[in-house]
Amino acid sequence: MPRRTATMLASTLMLIALLCAGVLIRVPYAEMSPGPTVNTLGEHDGEPVLQISGRKTYAASGHLNMTTVRVTSADYQMNLVEAVYGWLAHDSKIVPHDTLYPDGKTEEQSTQENAEEFSQSQESAKVAALKELGIPVKSWVIVSTVVKDSPAEGKLHAGDVIKDVDGTTVKQPADVAKLVTKHKPGEQVVFxxxxxxxxxxAEKAGRTATKTEKVTITTATSHDSGEKRAIVGISAGTDHTFPFSIDIKLADVGGPSAGLMFSLGIYDKLTPGDLTGGKFVAGTGTIDDDGKVGPIGGVDMKTIGARNQGAQYFLTPADNCAEAAKDTPSGLRLVKVDTIDDALKALKEIRSGDTADLPKCTTKG
Structure with a gap:
């Protein structure tokens, strides 16, 4: 066999061997890629995303698209070839598996957590939009979750309204932890x-609930990495009563990152005219009850997904601006926002066509 032919054959066999090895070698990485975008002003799976009843609403055109990221499942074992391909591709991102699933979190646990965050983001989006419109919303502190095998298990339940702790009125979720940690582990606390x-x-009957119970719990010692303190094993949150019905119909989506776009969609539906002026605006960002916009993960994948769908502008949380600006898709303009009020001001400029002074994202923030 001629030397040149033998060399080519050996090289080919070696390449095949390397490819086979690459397919067999598993690496501790996961993949992120652009997910679907959904217009909060439109329909999804044949029904309106935002359904409001009991209040006058207005038709809205244009797009206010929430954006998503696809990720590989917790139990998916990526091989070396897939990882290398992902590193070279522009429209995907390879990250350490623990970035998406820390502490060995299972697919079921991640799905449950994302569902809870998505539900909370919807509530905060409603509150933020109505506050911006000057519409009163009743709020109270509740037990959000009870940790299994904790002192509170069987004594407190998700949805219980916390009126006071040791006789001190609770006004916001953070008050609960402050009052509990005034105790030493092993001491009793009364809810x-x-x-x-x-x-x-009471809510179903349209009345105010007045029946209260006192619950005594013996505190335990915290086991996390922080300073040792007294705990009872609950997380506190906020629940609300709205003056009319607002339903967000969007299945198979999780996490808190659609909060900003939901709040803007609700605001648009409840006010005459179009917030976007018919323009295609997409965006992302968490939102709290006071309208503060927070950062999210995978912003670079979300900008790609938005531009692929035709977005012209992308409302970007201030804390994500530097990352998003490193590789902005051609034809997409990043708009820096820190609050729902910032977003509304930006939309006013967008629909007027006077966009010279829109807040910009740079690689410095």
Missing amino acids: TVIPAKEQAA
């Missing part, structure tokens, strides 16, 4: 609560 069932029955 005054309206049971979740009583609260639900």
Whole structure:
């Protein structure tokens, strides 16, 4: 066999061997890629994303698209070839597996957590939009979750309304932890609560719940990496009563990052005219009850997904600006926002066509 032919054959066999090895070698990485975008002003799977009843609404054109990121599942074992391909590709991102699934989190746990965050983001989006419109919203502190095998298990329940702790009125979720940690582990703390069932029955009947119960819990010692402190094993959150019905119909989406776009969609539906002036605006960002916009993950994948769908402008959380600006898709303009008020001001400029002074994202923020 001629030397040249032998060399080519050996090289080919070596390449095949390397490819086979690459397919067999598993690496601790996961992939992120652009996910679907959904117009909050439009329909999804045949029904309106935002459904409002009991209040006058207005037709809205244009796009206010929320954006998503696709990720590989927690139990997916990526091989070396897939990782290398992902590193070279422009429209995907390879990250350490633990970035998406820390502490060995399972697919089921991640899905549950994302669903809870998505539900909370919807509530905050409603509150932020109505506050911006000057529409009153009733709020109270509740038990969001109860940790399994904790002192609170069986004594407090998700949805219980926390009125006070040791006789001190609770006004916001952070008050609960502050009052509990005044104790030493092993001491008793007394919660005054309206049971979740009583609260639900009162809301259904259109009355104010008044039946309270006192619940005494013996505190335990925290086991996280922070300073040792007294805990009871709950997380506190906020629940609301709205003056009319606002439903967000969007399945198979999780996480808190659609909060900003939901709030803008609600605002647009409740006000005459179009926020976008018919323009295609997409965006992302968490939002709290006071309209503060927070950062999210995978912003570079979301900008690609938005531009692929035709977005012209992308509302970007201030804390994500530097990352997003490093590789902005051609034809997409990043708009820096820190609050819902910032977003509304930016939309006013966009629909007027006077966009010279729109807040810009740079690689410095």
